[in-house]
Amino acid sequence: MFKQLAPIALATLAYSNCSIATEQQVSKQWFNSIDYTHIENHRYSFNAYQLVSHYYFEEQQSSGVLDDYGYLDTDSNIRLNYFNSDYTDYLGMFGEGYYKNWFVTGEIYDVDDTDHYTLGIGYLFADALKVSVNRDVREYGDDYFRLKAQYNLQINDKDYLGFSAETDDELDVWNVSARYFNHLSGSHYITVDVGHQDSLYESASSAMISYYFGDHYAIGAGLDDSEIVLQGKYFINDRYYLTANYTESGSAELYNLKFVAQF
Numbered sequence: 569m570f571k572q573l574a575p576i577a578l579a580t581l582a583y584s585n586c587s588i589a590t591e592q593q594v595s596k597q598w599f600n601s602i603d604y605t606h607i608e609n610h611r612y613s614f615n616a617y618q619l620v621s622h623y624y625f626e627e628q629q630s631s632g633v634l635d636d637y638g639y640l641d642t643d644s645n646i647r648l649n650y651f652n653s654d655y656t657d658y659l660g661m662f663g664e665g666y667y668k669n670w671f672v673t674g675e676i677y678d679v680d681d682t683d684h685y686t687l688g689i690g691y692l693f694a695d696a697l698k699v700s701v702n703r704d705v706r707e708y709g710d711d712y713f714r715l716k717a718q719y720n721l722q723i724n725d726k727d728y729l730g731f732s733a734e735t736d737d738e739l740d741v742w743n744v745s746a747r748y749f750n751h752l753s754g755s756h757y758i759t760v761d762v763g764h765q766d767s768l769y770e771s772a773s774s775a776m777i778s779y780y781f782g783d784h785y786a787i788g789a790g791l792d793d794s795e796i797v798l799q800g801k802y803f804i805n806d807r808y809y810l811t812a813n814y815t816e817s818g819s820a821e822l823y824n825l826k827f828v829a830q831f
Contacts, residue, residue: 593726594806595627596637596830603826609819616653623647631749632726633757633780634803635828639720639730639747640698642666669693673700683707688714696720713737726751742766756781761790807831 599622607614626643630636647662658678665672673688684707690700702714716734723729727750734743745763752758757780764773776790778799788799795817803809813824 593630593632594634595629597627598623599828599830601826601828603824606823608821608823614654616651618652619650621648631728632751633786634806634809634830635786635801636749636759639728639749640692640695640718642692642695642698644671666692671700673702681707690716696722740768755783759788 599620601618601620603618605614605616605618622645624641624643624645628637628643631638641664644665645663649660649662651658651660658680660675660677661679662675663673669692671690671692673686673690675686676682677684677686684705686702686704688700688702690698692698696719698718700716702716703711704714705711714734714736716732718732719730721729721731728747729749730747732743732745735741743763743765745761748760750758759776759778759780761776761778762774765771772793774790774792776788776792776797776799778786778788778801780786784803786799786801786803790797790799792815795815797813797815799811799813801809801811807830809828811824811826811828813822813826815822
């Protein structure tokens with residue numbers, strides 16, 4: 569509906585006395601978020617809300633910070649998301665189930681429109697390479713296949729370098745991305761995310777670098793399709809955190825505020 573919103577550093581936030589020790593790895597299994605988005609320019613304004621609940625059937629271990637739990641999903645999981653805006657609303661469902669190294673996926677984008685869905689099958693090689701073939705069924709337009717591959721290079725117990733690539737069966741649309749996660753020292757970490765999307769009609773690139781410091785804070789900056797973006801996060805404790813986002817895109821300003829609860 570609207571492109572991924574880029575983020576602004578959190579304004580002054582009261583310091584929490586609760587120690588969360590981001591240097592220490594934690595395990596979580598159920599991830600929930602609620603976020604609000606506002607877009608404004610001189611001609612119109614746009615508001616949207618989204619609720620997401622994502623449950624894994626095995627505990628997920630963090631990489632060292634409280635919003636990163638590794639590059640690859642390798643356990644069975646289900647996800648529900650509800651989206652509401654000034655113009656539309658829908659409820660979506662996603663599931664991924666594993667049997668040994670094989671996995672199947674299914675997604676309904678809107679439960680009120682079951683003619684629009686995706687089914688897929690894939691294989692996980694050595695917990696490092698994940699490949700799948702997905703069939704996208706559309707109520708309007710042609711159905712098509714998507715090929716996807718993800719690879720995680722685990723540098724040490726915390727640092728990793730991840731790559732993803734996806735294309736359709738006619739090689740007309742490409743999505744590639746990469747993420748570098750690095751533990752600097754103590755509770756200091758850095759992440760670098762880059763991506764590129766290309767189709768017959770348009771292409772776009774993005775890049776974001778984030779710095780985690782202390783037990784409670786992370787800031788970041790980058791580009792999203794040539795627009796400067798800023799990012800800020802505040803970790804209340806190991807269960808709850810906030811993010812605040814901002815970007816100025818031409819004559820429009822985009823804001824996003826998200827609250828996450830994970831258990």
